[in-house]
Amino acid sequence: MTTTMQVLKTETPNIKDRIDQFEGSIFLNVGKQIQRISLKSIEYIKGYGDYMKxxxxxxxxTVHITMKNLQKVLPSSDFYRVHKSYIIRLDKIDHLSSSHVQINDTHIPISRNNKQELLSLIPWVK
Known part of the structure; x- marks a missing residue:
């Protein structure tokens, strides 16, 4: 008599499901630690090659990750890449001009290609 062993496959939840599970937080490698960071606390992200601030x-x-990989895990409803080196949290914008976004005292450049889409994402009255 032979016995058949069944292996149960469980689907691994995608990163968006895991973010919901951890109440809107992500875990990132910060130095030699894995740090839990609340998405609501993030104001912006600045890229320096394969490192992000x-x-x-x-x-x-300071995190060792590419902008592309970090952008994949951030909810697109809350974050937007305004420039090749910057991702911002939309609800942190204080001012918007033709060439930059201001978050607190930081002026963040907006690429010409991304300005129209950014304007469509924020609630503004013309």
Whole structure:
């Protein structure tokens, strides 16, 4: 008599489901630690090659990840890439001009190609 062993396959939840599971947080490699960062605390992200500076309300974190990979895990309803080196959290915008976004005292450039789409994402009255 032979016995058949069944292997149950469980689908791994995608990153968006896991973010919901951890109440809107992501875990990133910060130095030699894995740091939990609340998405609501992120103001903007600035890219330096394969390193990102994640600027939060209280402090900044330097993370070894590409902009492309980080952009994949951020909810597109809350974050927008305004420039090749910057991703911003939309609800943190204080001012918007023809060439930059201001978040607190930081002026962040907007690429010409992304300005119209950015304007369509924010609630403004013409």
């Amino acid at each position: 994640v600027k939060c309300k209280e402090k900044s974190h």
